[in-house]
Amino acid sequence: MNNIxxxxxxxxxxxxxxxxxxVSLQVPKGSIYGLLxxxxxxxxxxxxxxxxxxxxxxxxxxxxxxxxxxxxxxxxGYMPEERGLYKTMKVGEQALYLAQLKGxxxxxxxxxxxYWFEKFEIEGWWNKKIQELSKGxxxxxxxxxxxxxxxxxLILDEPFSGFDPVNANLIKDEIIELNKQxxxxxxxxHRMESVEEMCDYIALIHKSNKLIEGKLEDVKRQYRTxxxxxxxxxxxxxxxxxxxxxKFTVGQTNFKSLNDDLKLEIDLGNxxxxxxxxVLVKNGQVTHFTENIPSVNDIFIQTVSQK
Amino acid sequence: xxxxxxxxxxxxxxxxxxxSFIVMTFLSPLLFVGMSFLIAFLTNMNKGEVKKIAIHxxxxxxxxxFKNTTDTKYVDLSQMPLQLAKDTxxxxxxxxxxxxxxxxxxxxxxxxxxxxxxxxxLEFVSGIxxxxxxxxxxxxxxxxxxDSTKIEKAKVASELHITKFSGEEGLKFLNEVKVFFGGxxxxxxxxxxxxxxxxxxxxxxxxxxxxxxxxxxxxxKPFQLMMGKIIGNAMAGILQFMIxxxxxxxxxxxxxxxxxxxxxxxxxxxxAMNNIPENANVVASLMQKINLYYQEIPVxxxxxxxxxxxxxxxxxxxxxxxxxxxxxxxxxxSQQFLLPIIMPLMxxxxxxxxxxxxxxxxxxxxxxxxxxxxSPIVMLMRIPFGVPVWQLxxxxxxxxxxxxxxxxxxxxxxxxxILMYGKKPTWKELYKWLKx
Numbered sequence: 085m086n087n088i089x090x091x092x093x094x095x096x097x098x099x100x101x102x103x104x105x106x107v108s109l110q111v112p113k114g115s116i117y118g119l120l121x122x123x124x125x126x127x128x129x130x131x132x133x134x135x136x137x138x139x140x141x142x143x144x145x146x147x148x149x150x151x152x153x154x155x156x157x158x159x160x161g162y163m164p165e166e167r168g169l170y171k172t173m174k175v176g177e178q179a180l181y182l183a184q185l186k187g188x189x190x191x192x193x194x195x196x197x198x199y200w201f202e203k204f205e206i207e208g209w210w211n212k213k214i215q216e217l218s219k220g221x222x223x224x225x226x227x228x229x230x231x232x233x234x235x236x237x238l239i240l241d242e243p244f245s246g247f248d249p250v251n252a253n254l255i256k257d258e259i260i261e262l263n264k265q266x267x268x269x270x271x272x273x274h275r276m277e278s279v280e281e282m283c284d285y286i287a288l289i290h291k292s293n294k295l296i297e298g299k300l301e302d303v304k305r306q307y308r309t310x311x312x313x314x315x316x317x318x319x320x321x322x323x324x325x326x327x328x329x330x331k332f333t334v335g336q337t338n339f340k341s342l343n344d345d346l347k348l349e350i351d352l353g354n355x356x357x358x359x360x361x362x363v364l365v366k367n368g369q370v371t372h373f374t375e376n377i378p379s380v381n382d383i384f385i386q387t388v389s390q391k
Numbered sequence: 392x393x394x395x396x397x398x399x400x401x402x403x404x405x406x407x408x409x410x411s412f413i414v415m416t417f418l419s420p421l422l423f424v425g426m427s428f429l430i431a432f433l434t435n436m437n438k439g440e441v442k443k444i445a446i447h448x449x450x451x452x453x454x455x456x457f458k459n460t461t462d463t464k465y466v467d468l469s470q471m472p473l474q475l476a477k478d479t480x481x482x483x484x485x486x487x488x489x490x491x492x493x494x495x496x497x498x499x500x501x502x503x504x505x506x507x508x509x510x511x512x513l514e515f516v517s518g519i520x521x522x523x524x525x526x527x528x529x530x531x532x533x534x535x536x537x538d539s540t541k542i543e544k545a546k547v548a549s550e551l552h553i554t555k556f557s558g559e560e561g562l563k564f565l566n567e568v569k570v571f572f573g574g575x576x577x578x579x580x581x582x583x584x585x586x587x588x589x590x591x592x593x594x595x596x597x598x599x600x601x602x603x604x605x606x607x608x609x610x611x612k613p614f615q616l617m618m619g620k621i622i623g624n625a626m627a628g629i630l631q632f633m634i635x636x637x638x639x640x641x642x643x644x645x646x647x648x649x650x651x652x653x654x655x656x657x658x659x660x661x662x663a664m665n666n667i668p669e670n671a672n673v674v675a676s677l678m679q680k681i682n683l684y685y686q687e688i689p690v691x692x693x694x695x696x697x698x699x700x701x702x703x704x705x706x707x708x709x710x711x712x713x714x715x716x717x718x719x720x721x722x723x724x725s726q727q728f729l730l731p732i733i734m735p736l737m738x739x740x741x742x743x744x745x746x747x748x749x750x751x752x753x754x755x756x757x758x759x760x761x762x763x764x765x766s767p768i769v770m771l772m773r774i775p776f777g778v779p780v781w782q783l784x785x786x787x788x789x790x791x792x793x794x795x796x797x798x799x800x801x802x803x804x805x806x807x808x809i810l811m812y813g814k815k816p817t818w819k820e821l822y823k824w825l826k827x
């Protein structure tokens with residue numbers, strides 16, 4: 085079984101409004117899976133179905149090949165976008181309570197909790213109430229509560245919001261560490277740079293439909309533009325430009341460079357990279373040659389505005 | 392430990408640890424006793440004031456009939472001219488009773504005046520009228536040739552002796568005491584339902600506004616959370632009631648030890664009366680009286696049914712409170728939905744106080760003690776009068792059956808409502824949620 089989670093043709097309607105229109109996903113085991121989409125696309129509805137908070141109208145969800153059942157709650161750790169803890173309950177008691185609700189025995193929960201409190205150096209918070217903590221501090225507790233029961237699948241909705249850069253990094257490192265230990269992670273966010281940095285797989289949901297799904301590189305390959313950024317120092321610029329425009333579409337561009345060179349964006353069209361290189365090498369000193377790889381951000385905006 | 396018991400435990404501890412719960416539990420009996428003393432004290436203080444009434448009797452027929460009492464003093468101003476008497480009375484006295492000069496005393500029937508700026512109490516007016524009536528009646532009797540002293544002698548004051556068919560001695564005012572007793576418990580149930588229902592609602596709203604709800608229901612079913620909340624709060628309520636019962640018992644036992652009588656054993660009270668000081672005598676005889684009533688009223692039965700009806704009524708209403716809490720974002724938004732909940736409770740109280748007193752087994756009282764939304768209150772008021780077992784069973788079956796239906800209905804709204812934020816739902820939307 086290579087997929088920890090499979091969503092099959094899930095439909096969810098609220099009255100007349102369709103929140104999910106036959107959405108299917110496959111989350112490979114051990115991956116960090118970015119679930120993207122504009123606000124109101126249906127991500128939260130999908131996440132709630134995976135968490136068995138709501139039931140799909142039709143379709144099914146398989147966790148490790150088994151149909152979702154009540155005992156699966158202990159396999160999943162969920163951090164919702166709207167964070168929340170009991171404000172007047174003490175930190176330690178609260179974490180123990182929530183871990184026990186996830187089916188963890190009291191003693192295990194206590195041991196794990198001690199470990200995490202030491203790791204984050206927050207032992208002094210045990211008897212504090214949440215309302216005495218700052219927002220960032222409460223977020224840390226929320227994160228610990230989410231992962232305390234050692235879930236196989238971690239669902240994080242905007243995990244970095246509310247953290248300062250230092251703590252955001254701390255949490256990011258923990259997520260990557262957990263992933264290395266084998267935890268699969270579904271990661272819903274609007275911060276494309278963290279998707280770029282962390283995700284192996286992505287899926288994009290827009291207006292209740294899944295539009296894109298796959299390995300990050302595959303998706304990018306699909307969206308490649310065949311444009312190259314080129315830097316060149318040419319003794320005969322006019323001749324070079326003549327040669328170049330014969331075969332390729334050329335545009336101006338800008339990138340950082342230490343050389344006083346020409347900066348061009350060249351569309352390959354239906355020619356190969358080598359053909360381009362030939363022209364370039366013939367006409368001067370090549371200082372820069374990279375393919376324009378579409379960013380997740382580009383793909384996101386392009387896909388969403390197309391529809 | 393099962394998930395449900397975990398939730399119950401948390402809700403119970405969260406409630407019981409709350410400072411307001413501790414204060415309420417131990418302070419309200421004190422407050423209750425304190426208020427009773429305060430009311431008694433104030434009533435007495437009022438009585439301590441002496442009212443001074445001036446009398447201007449121009450024929451001298453009535454003035455001697457008005458005898459001074461502890462709270463009213465009559466001053467004879469008949470010697471003064473009327474105007475001077477009026478002036479004096481308006482300055483120094485509560486009022487002036489003016490008996491005008493008439494040809495025939497019979498005319499006094501409607502010509503005596505009471506002049507005062509303060510409007511007199513009903514009791515005062517009827518007291519004065521009674522004195523006038525007596526005097527005029529005596530006059531009439533004399534005129535007709537009757538000997539008023541003989542008539543006085545011939546008058547009797549009867550006392551109705553109340554017994555049961557079994558020959559047992561009956562007690563006067565027993566019905567009033569029963570109504571008071573049942574009414575107190577019915578009222579207590581209403582208060583408990585409202586107070587603890589509100590606790591449930593507030594707890595739901597708190598989970599919603601603190602947004603922990605989504606974390607919790609990713610671990611447990613909304614229904615489990617709702618039931619855990621309801622049961623946990625119910626246990627806190629029962630604990631509170633138990634503490635009150637224990638405090639009450641301690642006070643009664645303590646009092647009976649101090650005054651040397653055992654409320655459960657009246658015969659010793661009589662013995663004890665001989666060898667305890669004078670003022671304790673009064674208390675002892677009071678205790679004996681209480682004991683007589685205690686034997687007549689099924690106290691233990693009422694208390695047990697209080698618990699049963701509390702659980703049933705509370706479960707019924709608190710699941711509605713939970714649904715309302717889930718539907719709204721803040722307590723202020725809850726008002727429009729709370730009205731339909733409070734109405735049947737109020738209805739129960741009014742029906743209880745107005746119909747059970749007159750006819751505890753009449754149609755209205757019986758019907759309302761069957762309707763699940765009013766039965767906890769009305770039936771509890773009827774229980775001291777003795778209710779047929781089949782009625783009790785039917786009422787309980789209806790109550791708990793309706794409870795199941797209402798819980799089902801409430802949990803549907805609850806399930807949808809806890810994840811809805813932002814706008815205040817309308818009744819129509821609540822109805823739509825039922826079908827989600």
